[in-house]
Amino acid sequence: MRRATFAFVTTLVLAAPVASGIVNIDDPPAGVFEDEWYAIMLNNRKSGHMHSTMERVRGPDGRDVIRTKTMMMMVAGRAESTLTVTSQQETEETLDGRPLSFTNTMRLGALPSVMNGVFRDGKVHISHQQFGQQAVEQIYELPPEAVMAWGAYREQIRRGLQPGTRYELQLYDAGVSPSRVTPAVMEVLDRETIDLFGRKVEAVKTRQTLRLQGLLGAGSTIESYTWMTDAGTAVKLRMTMLNIPVELLACTRSVALSKNDPAELMTQTLVDAGRRIDRHRASRITCRLTWSGSKGRAAAAEIPETDMQRIVSRDAEGIVLEVSRRSSAGAETRPATQATGLPEDQRERYLEASVTLNHRDPKIRALAAEAVGDEKDPWRIADRLRRFVSDYVRTRDLSVGFATASEVARSREGDCTEHGVLLAALGRAVGIPSRVVTGVLYVEEFAGREHVFGGHMWTQFWIDGRWVDLDSAFRQTEADPTHIALGVSPAGDTGVADMVNSIWLNMDGLKIEVLDVQ
Numbered sequence: 001m002r003r004a005t006f007a008f009v010t011t012l013v014l015a016a017p018v019a020s021g022i023v024n025i026d027d028p029p030a031g032v033f034e035d036e037w038y039a040i041m042l043n044n045r046k047s048g049h050m051h052s053t054m055e056r057v058r059g060p061d062g063r064d065v066i067r068t069k070t071m072m073m074m075v076a077g078r079a080e081s082t083l084t085v086t087s088q089q090e091t092e093e094t095l096d097g098r099p100l101s102f103t104n105t106m107r108l109g110a111l112p113s114v115m116n117g118v119f120r121d122g123k124v125h126i127s128h129q130q131f132g133q134q135a136v137e138q139i140y141e142l143p144p145e146a147v148m149a150w151g152a153y154r155e156q157i158r159r160g161l162q163p164g165t166r167y168e169l170q171l172y173d174a175g176v177s178p179s180r181v182t183p184a185v186m187e188v189l190d191r192e193t194i195d196l197f198g199r200k201v202e203a204v205k206t207r208q209t210l211r212l213q214g215l216l217g218a219g220s221t222i223e224s225y226t227w228m229t230d231a232g233t234a235v236k237l238r239m240t241m242l243n244i245p246v247e248l249l250a251c252t253r254s255v256a257l258s259k260n261d262p263a264e265l266m267t268q269t270l271v272d273a274g275r276r277i278d279r280h281r282a283s284r285i286t287c288r289l290t291w292s293g294s295k296g297r298a299a300a301a302e303i304p305e306t307d308m309q310r311i312v313s314r315d316a317e318g319i320v321l322e323v324s325r326r327s328s329a330g331a332e333t334r335p336a337t338q339a340t341g342l343p344e345d346q347r348e349r350y351l352e353a354s355v356t357l358n359h360r361d362p363k364i365r366a367l368a369a370e371a372v373g374d375e376k377d378p379w380r381i382a383d384r385l386r387r388f389v390s391d392y393v394r395t396r397d398l399s400v401g402f403a404t405a406s407e408v409a410r411s412r413e414g415d416c417t418e419h420g421v422l423l424a425a426l427g428r429a430v431g432i433p434s435r436v437v438t439g440v441l442y443v444e445e446f447a448g449r450e451h452v453f454g455g456h457m458w459t460q461f462w463i464d465g466r467w468v469d470l471d472s473a474f475r476q477t478e479a480d481p482t483h484i485a486l487g488v489s490p491a492g493d494t495g496v497a498d499m500v501n502s503i504w505l506n507m508d509g510l511k512i513e514v515l516d517v518q
Contacts, residue, residue, distance in 0.1 A: 025154045028066065028095070030056050036233070037256040039197075040074055041247040043263035048074035049256035050248060054150065056095075065092045065100060068149040077264035089175070097151030099124075104175050113355055113404065117174055126178050128355040140179040146172040156186070157232055161204045163188050176212070185209040194227050194236055196249050203227035203235055241508070244268055270452040271512050277442050277451070278517075279482040283325045286516040287484070290318035292509030299510075306437070306485050307466045320515070323481040326469070341465040342433060349490050350433035350462065356404050356421055356491040359429040363409045367392070368429035378432060378463045382470060382477065385430075386459075389423045389472035396473075419473035420457040421491060433462040436491050437469065440507070442482035453512055458483060484512070 023033050034054035039046055050072045059065040070089045075082055086107045092100040104115040114129045119142070126138045147155065152169055159165055165188040170181040189205040210222045224239035235250040244265060277285065291299045300319040305311055312320040342350075353360045359368075371388035375381050395413035403411065405425035408418040420436045427434035441456035458479060460467040469479035486507070 023157075025157050026095075028056050030064075037251055037253045038237075038248040039251050039256050039258075040072070041245075041249060042074070042076060042265065043244050043268070044247075045261045045263040046258070047076055047260055047262050048072065051253075051256065054153075059092065059100070064095060066095060066150040067092050070149070075260050075262040077262045082262055087175070091148045091150070093148055093150040097147060097154045099146060099148050099151070099172060102148065102174060106175065115174055115178070115355075117178070124172075124174075124178065126174060138178065142172060143170055143181060145170045146181045148172055156228075159186070159188075161188050161206070161228060161230065161232075163190055163204070171210070183211045185211075192227065196235060197251055197255060201227075201229065201235055203229050267447050267449060269507060270446065270449050270454050271440060271507070271510055273442055273451045273453055273512060273514055275451060275514055276444065277482055277514065279442050279480040282481050282517050284322065284516075284518040285481045285514060286312070286320065286322045288318060288320045288513040288515055289484075290511050290513070292511070302487065304485055304488050306460070306469070306488070308469050308479065308481065308483065309485050321484065323484060325478060325481045326466075342462050347433055347462075349492065350435055351428050351431070352490075352492060353428070354490075354492045357425040357428060357434075358404065358406050359425045361406045361409070361425075364405060364425050365429050367409055368426045371426060372430055378461075381430060381432065382427070382461050382463060382468060385423060385426045386470045386472050386477045387475075389419055389426065390475045393419055393422065393472075416473040417457045419471075420459050423459040423470060423472045424491060427459070427461050435460050435467070435488050437483075437485045437488050439484045439486040440510075440512070441471075441474070441484070453482075453484065455507065456483070460488070 023029065032053055032055040034052065036052045038050040038052075040048035040050060042048075050070065052068070052070045054066060054068045056064055057067050068089075068091045071087070073084070073086045075084045077083075088105045089102065091102045094100060099119045101119065102115075102117045105112050106115075107113075115126060116129075117124050117126045119125075122141060122144065124140050124142055126140070147169055148171075152171060155167070155169060159167055165186075167186050169184045169186060171184045172181050176182055185208070187207045187209075189207055192203060192205050194201055194203055204227065206226050206228060208224045208226065210224070212222065222239065222241075224237060226234050226238075227236040228234050233250070237248040239246050244263075289300070289303070300314050303311065303319055303321070308323050308326055310322045310324070312322050314320075358364065367388070368385070371385050372381050373384070375384055393408065393412055393414055395411075396415055403414050403418050403421070405421045408414055408422040409425075424434040424436055436457055437460055438455070438457050440453040441458075442451075442453050444451060446452060446454055456473075458469060458471040458473070460469055462468075469483060470477055471479045471483065474480075
């Protein structure tokens with residue numbers, strides 16, 4: 001459960017502009033002019049480190065460029081396991097702040113996934129690689145005001161730290177979304193004295209509000225705060241994700257690399273159900289979802305309707321849902337059609353190969369053929385694929401990050417996310433449009449808590465004009481009605497934001513009141 005959230009925290013922290021000491025932004029010095037170390041604190045416990053460098057170097061065409069490198073490692077406790085995520089980013093920009101290229105390497109599973117990008121003529125050309133397999137190049141248009149690390153730093157220095165200053169940056173981080181910029185409103189607040197491991201530092205508090213577009217259009221916002229010295233050095237960054245405080249504190253290299261004491265994050269993301277539910281016998285549940293603070297209306301706008309899930313009502317505080325078990329009985333009487341009623345552009349979207357769901361991988365195609373055999377009926381194919389994945393993933397390992405389907409096909413380990421992406425990839429391999437669903441699921445006990453909803457991922461296949469819910473992690477071809485969808489995604493190459501921003505962000509302050517069970 002909930003590993004995608006951890007990856008998203010990593011990406012967002014890396015995306016936040018971290019400035020170094022003030023330099024001449026029109027003529028920065030040659031060589032390394034920034035070298036900063038940070039300790040990462042999750043829930044007030046040291047859980048990793050970040051190292052950022054910025055240097056002026058000679059580019060391949062003979063012109064000087066600014067190269068920024070950022071490396072991050074975070075660990076967190078997950079019940080009795082420990083999850084480790086590492087990420088490395090390298091960007092090159094012109095001296096006046098225009099993006100030239102980038103490389104993002106993220107290790108969420110056993111092997112890294114690499115994304116490379118080159119900017120030409122107002123477009124970014126992106127390629128992905130894993131297991132030595134190169135995905136089809138993606139090309140996206142970007143606005144001319146798009147900035148990365150050095151461009152954001154230049155603008156921060158140019159604007160200054162006068163309280164009341166407010167401006168907007170169009171941040172580009174392919175890990176968040178390769179196809180679009182992320183608008184970020186920057187505000188300079190007040191002066192404060194902060195504590196950095198016993199060292200008192202005078203700094204100016206600034207606020208960054210990132211607007212992340214959701215798949216359903218409403219989107220979400222994330223607030224973070226950065227404290228900067230008068231010299232322009234970022235000495236502290238703070239944000240909250242899933243009610244978990246996340247901080248970066250400037251420190252020496254030895255402190256940053258000192259022993260970690262990973263925070264246990266699972267229990268803080270569980271949502272009380274308030275009662276016991278027999279999810280195996282339940283045919284329908286009605287529940288009310290509300291959020292603490294003022295985000296109820298925006299969060300509710302991102303909740304999807306699916307074949308199982310119907311929106312009964314919305315108000316300023318939340319939403320009422322009815323989730324019903326949809327039987328697949330009688331499939332033998334249904335016509336063997338797989339994409340009835342699905343618009344062609346959507347059909348292509350849910351059949352495409354991506355890094356996460358690379359159904360062109362020979363290993364994926366071989367597994368799909370093994371699972372399906374000579375079966376032709378899509379309903380029976382769906383059941384065969386679900387049963388195959390439930391048995392094939394033999395190690396339920398909470399220490400895996402967020403593995404791609406190709407990796408799961410080889411490692412045969414993981415949790416609900418790995419079950420979900422492998423099943424979706426196998427569906428596409430046999431021509432069934434598929435997508436992943438991220439939300440919450442009721443469990444009687446988890447991590448020492450009873451009767452709770454916890455973050456979960458499952459799969460949907462498009463069969464006979466509807467999205468059919470399949471949960472291979474819980475061995476359900478007919479998903480029980482305690483599956484509450486917070487978002488859906490094609491799991492394409494459009495970034496972490498499309499996968500999780502309208503999903504896991506909407507678990508912040510989430511409360512679920514079960515109104516009725518039938």
